[in-house]
Amino acid sequence: MNALKKGLGLFWMILGPVSILFLFLQAYEKVGLAAEGVQKTNTALQWGIILFIFIPISAGLVIFGYYALKGEYDQLSEGSEEPAD
Amino acid sequence: MNPELQKNSIFKVIGASSLGTLIEWYDFYIFGSLATIIGAQLFPADAGASALINTLAIFAAGFIVRPFGALVFGRLGDLIGRKYTFLLTLVLMGGSTFLIGLIPSYSSIGYAAPILVLILRLVQGLALGGEYGGAATYVAEHAPANKRGFFTSWIQTTATGGLFLSLGVIVLTKNWLGAEDFAAWGWRIPFLLSILLVGVSIYIRMKMHESPMFTKLKTEGKISKNPLKESFNHKANFKMVLLALFGATMGQGVIWYTGQFYAQSFIENTCKVDFNDSRYILLWGIAFATPFFVIFGSWSDRVGRKWIMLTGMLLGIIFYRPIYQVFLDDTDFSDVTQEDIFSVANPVVTKLAINGGVDSLITTSAMVTLVDGSSYQKVQSHTKFGASMDGTAAEKPLEVHPELIKDKKLSTPVFWKFVGLIFFQILLVTMVYGPIAAFLVELFPTKIRYTSMSLPYHVGNGVFGGLVPFIATLIASFSGSTPLSGLWYPIGIASLSFVIGAIYLSNKKPVEAETAD
Numbered sequence: 001m002n003a004l005k006k007g008l009g010l011f012w013m014i015l016g017p018v019s020i021l022f023l024f025l026q027a028y029e030k031v032g033l034a035a036e037g038v039q040k041t042n043t044a045l046q047w048g049i050i051l052f053i054f055i056p057i058s059a060g061l062v063i064f065g066y067y068a069l070k071g072e073y074d075q076l077s078e079g080s081e082e083p084a085d
Numbered sequence: 086m087n088p089e090l091q092k093n094s095i096f097k098v099i100g101a102s103s104l105g106t107l108i109e110w111y112d113f114y115i116f117g118s119l120a121t122i123i124g125a126q127l128f129p130a131d132a133g134a135s136a137l138i139n140t141l142a143i144f145a146a147g148f149i150v151r152p153f154g155a156l157v158f159g160r161l162g163d164l165i166g167r168k169y170t171f172l173l174t175l176v177l178m179g180g181s182t183f184l185i186g187l188i189p190s191y192s193s194i195g196y197a198a199p200i201l202v203l204i205l206r207l208v209q210g211l212a213l214g215g216e217y218g219g220a221a222t223y224v225a226e227h228a229p230a231n232k233r234g235f236f237t238s239w240i241q242t243t244a245t246g247g248l249f250l251s252l253g254v255i256v257l258t259k260n261w262l263g264a265e266d267f268a269a270w271g272w273r274i275p276f277l278l279s280i281l282l283v284g285v286s287i288y289i290r291m292k293m294h295e296s297p298m299f300t301k302l303k304t305e306g307k308i309s310k311n312p313l314k315e316s317f318n319h320k321a322n323f324k325m326v327l328l329a330l331f332g333a334t335m336g337q338g339v340i341w342y343t344g345q346f347y348a349q350s351f352i353e354n355t356c357k358v359d360f361n362d363s364r365y366i367l368l369w370g371i372a373f374a375t376p377f378f379v380i381f382g383s384w385s386d387r388v389g390r391k392w393i394m395l396t397g398m399l400l401g402i403i404f405y406r407p408i409y410q411v412f413l414d415d416t417d418f419s420d421v422t423q424e425d426i427f428s429v430a431n432p433v434v435t436k437l438a439i440n441g442g443v444d445s446l447i448t449t450s451a452m453v454t455l456v457d458g459s460s461y462q463k464v465q466s467h468t469k470f471g472a473s474m475d476g477t478a479a480e481k482p483l484e485v486h487p488e489l490i491k492d493k494k495l496s497t498p499v500f501w502k503f504v505g506l507i508f509f510q511i512l513l514v515t516m517v518y519g520p521i522a523a524f525l526v527e528l529f530p531t532k533i534r535y536t537s538m539s540l541p542y543h544v545g546n547g548v549f550g551g552l553v554p555f556i557a558t559l560i561a562s563f564s565g566s567t568p569l570s571g572l573w574y575p576i577g578i579a580s581l582s583f584v585i586g587a588i589y590l591s592n593k594k595p596v597e598a599e600t601a602d
Binding site: 004050053063 | 127149273322324327328331544548552555556559563585588589
């Protein structure tokens with residue numbers, strides 16, 4: 001189980017930037033397709049909001065993957081680590 | 086303490102915390118439920134620069150700032166205590182909701198109206214970001230370890246209860262005033278009513294004592310000096326914040342918002358079911374499913390939180406597409422034959438002058454009732470082009486627009502079938518959401534609990550969950566998409582969360598945890 005947790009850690013580290021790249025490409029395509037004027041402004045704004053929100057979250061996924069790769073979650077197989085008060 | 090007194094005391098704690106949280110959800114949801122009417126009153130009819138403010142206010146602002154509210158008020162709650170912090174969030178939420186009900190329309194104060202709405206919506210989001218973590222922490226710190234799931238599940242019912250209350254108040258007010266008066270000024274009543282509800286809740290909460298665990302820490306001088314730093318700068322804690330987000334709250338958030346919000350939006354906007362019918366379906370579904378928050382919360386005290394939450398996610402992943410396909414199929418009246426029609430009301434014809442009065446839009450609508458008791462409005466419109474003013478151009482042929490079918494009323498069996506399908510989706514919500522407060526509370530130590538649990542909760546629910554209707558609708562609008570394409574967003578996020586949760590989360594039972602401590 002620990003080997004799987006570590007192995008998947010690498011996958012999460014890759015998934016973070018790949019998903020942001022996918023969102024950037026989608027944003028570029030959809031803003032390009034929108035009609036000039038208000039519709040383009042609205043589309044750009046909507047995709048701007050989506051990117052603004054999901055970039056830090058994907059950075060979090062990379063950190064999560066890094067921790068998993070380093071074995072930080074290995075000892076949680078039977079019980080969550082309870083940080084000391 | 087006498088066990089009977091202790092029992093009374095914990096139910097007072099639950100009652101006071103739940104009532105305030107329910108009102109905060111009510112406040113937050115009435116804005117969403119009335120977004121179209123508010124938009125028409127407080128935003129200019131033409132788009133232009135206001136489109137930017139409109140989009141921010143309606144789609145995103147309230148949700149995006151929830152994690153920031155979690156940080157601000159979570160920190161405050163770990164520094165000065167739970168009680169005063171969630172009193173403050175209640176005042177902010179109630180005050181901003183009341184003020185939204187008082188804002189003059191765009192025709193009176195121009196762009197100040199949408200800007201004020203945006204500011205108040207931001208305050209609402211911040212307040213909600215602080216409220217939930219405080220209430221869940223407060224109740225959990227009063228509860229015995231082996232009953233945390235049961236006691237905190239009452240807090241979990243408030244989110245659904247707040248939605249139920251908001252829908253109920255809106256439907257009652259609209260039925261009482263009529264659609265026209267409601268759209269003109271009656272929409273303000275649900276907002277103004279909030280001040281009474283908040284007043285009662287503040288009075289009750291003022292009488293409560295601080296959480297015993299926080300009081301003990303304070304007496305011993307062990308309160309965190311910098312909760313933000315301790316929560317997010319210490320690897321031992323930060324890794325649990327990330328695990329809580331990706332392995333639990335992210336999936337829980339999309340299951341919740343799909344079942345309670347996207348479902349209603351889909352039935353009303355995609356299936357074109359009548360305004361009241363779509364709300365009654367949701368109201369019944371909520372009413373039948375709400376007790377299961379407590380059932381699953383309580384069950385999680387015995388079998389652990391993990392697999393109940395993950396089963397809810399898995400069932401959503403498997404059944405969302407078949408359920409929504411049924412919604413589409415059962416509201417498809419395109420193949421109605423003459424034998425199916427019971428009656429057709431006399432058509433109503435309206436004529437609207439367009440293009441400076443040169444052309445006219447002629448609309449013919451008729452109510453069609455079917456043998457099975459269902460009915461719908463059939464609308465056919467066409468543009469009639471007139472000769473130009475100077476008479477230089479001759480009349481052009483009619484432009485016939487596609488036929489529209491709207492305001493569908495379902496037959497009784499189909500109505501209850503839809504209630505059953507919504508009930509099932511909300512049952513999944515109770516599985517993922519019932520145990521989540523106890524799960525989060527147990528993941529973090531008392532001195533930084535408010536801060537640490539609030540952030541993953543509000544990123545998971547406010548961001549991943551709150552954006553379900555927006556992102557799913559956006560995906561469904563792409564060229565080549567089908568009406569079901571939007572479901573790939575909640576299915577994808579829930580699948581990711583399910584895999585992470587299944588592999589990385591433990592299923593530590595509360596009693597075992599207490600013994601280990």
